[in-house]
Amino acid sequence: MQLYSTNNPATRVSFKEAVFNSMPQDKGLYMPAAIPRLDDKFLNNLDQYTLPEIAFHVAKNLLGDDIPDGDLQNIIHGAINFLAPVVKLEDNVFVLELWHGPSLAFKDFGARFMSRVMSYFLKEGEKQLDVLVATSGDTGGAVALGFLGVPNTRVTILFPKGKVSGIQELQLTTNGRNIRAIEVGGTFDDCQALVKQAFTDKDLNEKFRLTSANSINIARLIPQTFYYFNAYAQLLKQGISKVVFSVPSGNFGNLGAGLLAWKMGLPAEHFIAATNANDTVPEYLKSGIYHPKPSVATLSNAMDVGNPSNWVRIADLFKEDSDVLKNLVSGYRYNDEETLEAVKFINDNYNYVACPHTAIAWQALRDYQQDNFKADTAGVFLSTAHPCKFPDVFPGSIAAKIDVPEQVKGLHSKQKQVVSLGKDFDGFKEYLAENA
Numbered sequence: 001m002q003l004y005s006t007n008n009p010a011t012r013v014s015f016k017e018a019v020f021n022s023m024p025q026d027k028g029l030y031m032p033a034a035i036p037r038l039d040d041k042f043l044n045n046l047d048q049y050t051l052p053e054i055a056f057h058v059a060k061n062l063l064g065d066d067i068p069d070g071d072l073q074n075i076i077h078g079a080i081n082f083l084a085p086v087v088k089l090e091d092n093v094f095v096l097e098l099w100h101g102p103s104l105a106f107k108d109f110g111a112r113f114m115s116r117v118m119s120y121f122l123k124e125g126e127k128q129l130d131v132l133v134a135t136s137g138d139t140g141g142a143v144a145l146g147f148l149g150v151p152n153t154r155v156t157i158l159f160p161k162g163k164v165s166g167i168q169e170l171q172l173t174t175n176g177r178n179i180r181a182i183e184v185g186g187t188f189d190d191c192q193a194l195v196k197q198a199f200t201d202k203d204l205n206e207k208f209r210l211t212s213a214n215s216i217n218i219a220r221l222i223p224q225t226f227y228y229f230n231a232y233a234q235l236l237k238q239g240i241s242k243v244v245f246s247v248p249s250g251n252f253g254n255l256g257a258g259l260l261a262w263k264m265g266l267p268a269e270h271f272i273a274a275t276n277a278n279d280t281v282p283e284y285l286k287s288g289i290y291h292p293k294p295s296v297a298t299l300s301n302a303m304d305v306g307n308p309s310n311w312v313r314i315a316d317l318f319k320e321d322s323d324v325l326k327n328l329v330s331g332y333r334y335n336d337e338e339t340l341e342a343v344k345f346i347n348d349n350y351n352y353v354a355c356p357h358t359a360i361a362w363q364a365l366r367d368y369q370q371d372n373f374k375a376d377t378a379g380v381f382l383s384t385a386h387p388c389k390f391p392d393v394f395p396g397s398i399a400a401k402i403d404v405p406e407q408v409k410g411l412h413s414k415q416k417q418v419v420s421l422g423k424d425f426d427g428f429k430e431y432l433a434e435n436a
């Protein structure tokens with residue numbers, strides 16, 4: 001696979017280079033130079049394949065010969081070792097549960113695949129790989145567990161102090177070994193800005209072999225296409241072939257992966273970009289004006305992104321025809337009050353507990369279906385995290401219904417280790433240099 005930078009479409013780099021650099025020097029994002037359309041035999045018979053089989057077929061078509069078949073199989077079987085079931089709530093309403101992995105969020109797909117790809121490409125005797133990751137809550141946990149104990153790697157997690165849930169904070173700060181956590185006195189955008197600046201800092205790049213684990217890394221995006229195909233496969237088994245996907249969005253990696261899957265032939269009818277008050281994209285889809293804003297804090301904190309870093313990828317996918325994008329994607333935004341009402345409605349009507357991010361995707365699907373009702377078209381909303389990660393959001397009666405998985409219960413007895421820093425780059429740089 002060859003990749004170019006969205007800021008300079010004439011450039012070409014290898015998959016290995018894109019994975020380790022994460023972001024081109026020109027500050028664009030890497031995109032595959034060729035997006036293959038999958039063969040009809042595969043697309044028409046998706047229901048015959050398992051998730052790992054789908055993952056292999058999709059990855060193989062994208063990556064070509066970059067990773068030999070046997071190694072690619074190993075990477076996929078190691079990374080995608082949990083299910084992504086589609087659960088029916090009522091006629092035409094399904095939830096795609098993406099939180100059956102170890103960190104209980106969909107980010108396990110991207111983080112586990114990426115860590116294994118990096119470890120595959122990392123040759124013995126090479127300089128230690130320093131992974132920098134800014135997180136609004138869920139990325140850090142998934143990346144930490146993806147890299148924990150992987151030889152010759154070290155992960156530095158930056159999260160906004162006081163803006164992640166108690167369980168998320170434990171997932172970030174109790175790993176030890178090759179994982180370290182920094183709480184930044186600022187927002188997620190500040191954390192992301194620190195990481196981005198580190199990648200363009202000459203001194204740091206001379207001293208360290210830096211790479212990013214954020215959703216800008218192409219190796220995180222690719223595995224997220226797998227579950228769209230797999231969800232479609234599960235619906236095909238039930239005789240449903242027309243599907244709308246509603247995606248709770250923050251940095252827009254998840255929706256970007258869905259649209260990449262669509263370009264590869266995923267026969268989805270439509271996509272919904274569902275956001276909280278951080279509505280840069282829904283506003284753009286309405287007005288045609290892309291106006292990034294500072295992020296605001298909400299109950300669905302993993303989507304508190306005012307300047308979504310993956311949007312350039314989506315814009316790039318449709319650069320030849322922005323009307324196609326506007327017809328394919330609808331935007332919806334909800335405030336915290338509406339989010340809580342959605343959580344309650346889902347609980348009361350389906351006896352199902354959805355995390356606040358998931359609830360926003362459900363509400364957007366409901367509103368879309370009310371405006372565009374089609375009896376033969378099923379809606380699937382993506383459930384991006386297990387509700388136990390956000391215990392403070394729920395009214396007591398709903399919170400009491402949430403099963404807390406064993407791996408979460410164990411976190412409370414672990415030792416917490418965290419460094420506090422401000423949001424200025426000099427302080428961060430000094431910390432990195434002094435803790436080499």
Ligand SMILES: *Cc1c(COP(=O)(O)O)cnc(C)c1O
Pocket residue numbers: 105106107137138139215248249250251252253254255302303357358384385
């Ligand atoms: C990261 C995250 C999102 C947003 O996903 P993007 O790919 O950044 O748009 C939504 N929900 C949860 C629970 C998340 O952790």
